[in-house]
Amino acid sequence: MTTALIEQTLGSLACRIPGATRVFRQYKLDFCCGGDTPLRDAAMQRNLDAQVIAGELAALTGEPATEPDWRGEPAGALIEFILERFHERHRDQLPELIRLASRVEQVHGNKPDCPTGLAEHLWSMQQELESHMLKEEQILFPMLQRNIQLPQTQGPIAVMRYEHDQHGAALQRLAELTNDITPPANACNTWLALYRGLEELRGDLMQHIHLENNILFAQAH
Structure with missing residues (x-):
């Protein structure tokens, strides 16, 4: 096995x-x-x-599934799930994380373990993610929902996969700035809240990319 x-x-x-x-x-x-x-x-x-x-x-392998096996669902159903579960969620998450990161840098900037540059990095991630999600919402997802096949969808999918790699690199940089999202022993409540939110963002973004790369895009042929 x-x-x-x-x-x-x-x-x-x-x-x-x-x-x-x-x-x-x-x-x-x-x-x-x-x-x-x-x-x-x-x-x-x-x-x-x-x-x-x-x-x-x-x-x-014997555990009950907590969500559907999306490989057996229509593309339209998975797209609706991605829009509600991830696109809306990322738009909620990032402004608050930027606010918290700015606060931590402002108050604790003199400490050696302060994640200096984190707020700016999160702002860049927000801009890149927003641009990426709009392209999906306005161009690629409508094509997939109308069941338009390759080769028409090949170009947009290749661009989305490339941008997913950039998001992966941004998550790696996020880990470098935050000691792999590990707060120091003396972290204040704001710092702890920030890192809890970053952990959630990382998990959500990885799941989001997985569902698109390994299921939605893989089945678009």
């Missing part, structure tokens, strides 16, 4: 096993932008034991 799991890609495992994305986030395996990478190779790149991770995934 675990040997078979090791040969499968992170994206396919994330699609098939409820809770797999939680395990991948725990081990810092990139199942969204790096969804085409087999578990064996992804684990090797991070000096992890693929058998241990596969064992954890195998233990999850």
Whole structure:
């Protein structure tokens, strides 16, 4: 069982096993932008034991799914879910995170573990995400909802995948600025609230990219 799991890609495992994305986030395996990478190779790149991770995934296979298996749903249903669950959520999350980050930098800027530059980075992420989501909402999603096939959708999908890679790089920079979103021992309530929100944003954005790259775009043919 675990040997078979090791040969499968992170994206396919994330699609098939409820809770797999939680395990991948725990081990810092990139199942969204790096969804085409087999578990064996992804684990090797991070000096992890693929058998241990596969064992954890195998233990999850009997767990009840918390959301539908989107591979079996129409593209229109998945698009509606993405719009409500992620596009609206990101638009709510980022302004508040920018406000909190500005406050932390303002009050604690003299401390060595202050995430200096975080507010500016989050502002850049907000601009890039907003531009990206508008392109999906105005161009690509309507094409997919009308069941327009390749090659017409190939260009827009390639652009979205490229921008997803940029979002992945932005999340990596976010981790670098915040000690992997780990607050210091003496963090105030604002600092703690900021990092809780950043953890939520990271999880949401990775799930968002995973659903598009590994299911929605993969099925557009």
